[in-house]
Amino acid sequence: MAALDVPADSDAEAQRRIKDLSKPGAAEFDLIDDYLMWVVFHAMRPLFGDAIGAVVAGSATNAAQGDVDEGLQRQYMLEIRYVAGQLLAGNLATLDLRRRAESCGDALQARIDRVTGPIGAAWGVKSSSEDIERNAVGLAWISHPVTVQSGALVMQELLGRQKVYEQLRSRARALGESRVWTDPDFRKAVRNHVLELMRFRPIFPLLARDVPRDTEMETGARSNAGCPGGGKVSLLSIAALFDPTAVPQSGRFCPNRDWGSEDALRYLMFGYGYRQCPARDYAVDILTSALIGLLTLPRLQLARGEGKAIAYDGPLMLCMRMRIT
Numbered sequence: 001m002a003a004l005d006v007p008a009d010s011d012a013e014a015q016r017r018i019k020d021l022s023k024p025g026a027a028e029f030d031l032i033d034d035y036l037m038w039v040v041f042h043a044m045r046p047l048f049g050d051a052i053g054a055v056v057a058g059s060a061t062n063a064a065q066g067d068v069d070e071g072l073q074r075q076y077m078l079e080i081r082y083v084a085g086q087l088l089a090g091n092l093a094t095l096d097l098r099r100r101a102e103s104c105g106d107a108l109q110a111r112i113d114r115v116t117g118p119i120g121a122a123w124g125v126k127s128s129s130e131d132i133e134r135n136a137v138g139l140a141w142i143s144h145p146v147t148v149q150s151g152a153l154v155m156q157e158l159l160g161r162q163k164v165y166e167q168l169r170s171r172a173r174a175l176g177e178s179r180v181w182t183d184p185d186f187r188k189a190v191r192n193h194v195l196e197l198m199r200f201r202p203i204f205p206l207l208a209r210d211v212p213r214d215t216e217m218e219t220g221a222r223s224n225a226g227c228p229g230g231g232k233v234s235l236l237s238i239a240a241l242f243d244p245t246a247v248p249q250s251g252r253f254c255p256n257r258d259w260g261s262e263d264a265l266r267y268l269m270f271g272y273g274y275r276q277c278p279a280r281d282y283a284v285d286i287l288t289s290a291l292i293g294l295l296t297l298p299r300l301q302l303a304r305g306e307g308k309a310i311a312y313d314g315p316l317m318l319c320m321r322m323r324i325t
Contacts, residue, residue, distance in 0.1 A: 001047070001278065003047065004282055006043050006282050007043075007187075007285045007288065007289045009043045009045070010040075010286045011289045011292075013038055013042035014035075014290055014292065014293035015181070015293065017034070017293065018035075018293040018294075021034070021297065026324065027323060027324055028303050028321060028322065028324070029321075030322070031321075031322050032152055032317065032318070032320055033319060035290070035294075036151045036152060036290060037077050037081075037144070039151075039286065039290045040148050040151070040286055040290075041073065043282075043286045043289070044143055044147075047143065048119060048122060048136070049123065050122045051115060051119045051122035051123075053068050054115040055076070055118075055119065055136070055140070056073050058076075058110070058111035059114060060114060077145075078104070079104040079107050080104070080108060081144075081148075082101050083105045083108055083145075084141050084144075084145035084146060085100070085101055086098060086101035087146075088203070088204075088314075089316050094313060094314050097316065105141075108141060112133050112136045112137050113129075113133060116133050116136070119132050119136050146203060146283075149316070150198060150283065150287060151287050151290050151291075153197075153198070153203060154194055154287060156201065157197045157200050158193070158197055159300070159302065161253065168189075168190065168295050171186060172295040177296065180296055186292075187288060189255070189256075191285070192256060193291070194284055194287045194291060195266060195267070196253060196255040198287075199241050199242075202237060205238040206237065207234070207235045208232050208233070208234050208235075209232065209233050209235060210232055211227045211230065211231050211232060211233055213229040240265075240268055246262060246265055247265065298324050298325060299325045300322050303321035303323040304323070309321045
């Protein structure tokens, strides 16, 4: 992950996509397929270094070196989306989603199997192909789709808070097209908003965890909850994010809240302790770039027309149609 150049890469792709969305006649777009998945993809390209073309093409031939066309890139991102969709949906996954996850998982595994050599060379490691494969598959399907889904949830929450949205848009307009990307105070403000929006709309509001041995969970009541080994425990993470004893006035939307010594709790949606996402800060920076770009557009709202503006497959958000007004 040290190879990542965030926010430079995410800024660059966000600006490129926003330029396309700002062309005359571009009244509607899909937030996920036309914007978020590309911003996240280009920010995370360095994870595979010089092997990114081979990974996306699923081929180690010379023709797959460097950039490959957007059609292949889109196919790759759809594969990893549905593999991750199984994780996001969990027990709520529909039969269709589980079937797609299985077929896409097989395709992703085969894709990586064919290019473990280029990936190992790009990473500068001499591990076995199995080790490279395991890490490469994990990097592919967890990093990109989860960040994209988080971005869609952030925007959904923001659009439900029109006063907050208009205040950010007003600041963006006052800064202008160039300064909006370089002003450190504005970037800090947008980043704070991203974190607070994620607190209200975390991607994993409920987590299931295996219990390897008999243990107890503190409840705050007179007795703890017993958890027998070999079973599972469900954790309502969103409840922890709104625990008034840990977060004063937790129900109030406050991007500039002073977390003081409890700053780690601000990132609880990324896990905690040794189970925390190692790419936490990268993800927030990517989403900050993406949101800055959206704030430079005219007013956005969910598209109203045929069908629903937001389409779901279980909890997985498949599309989010936006209208520029």
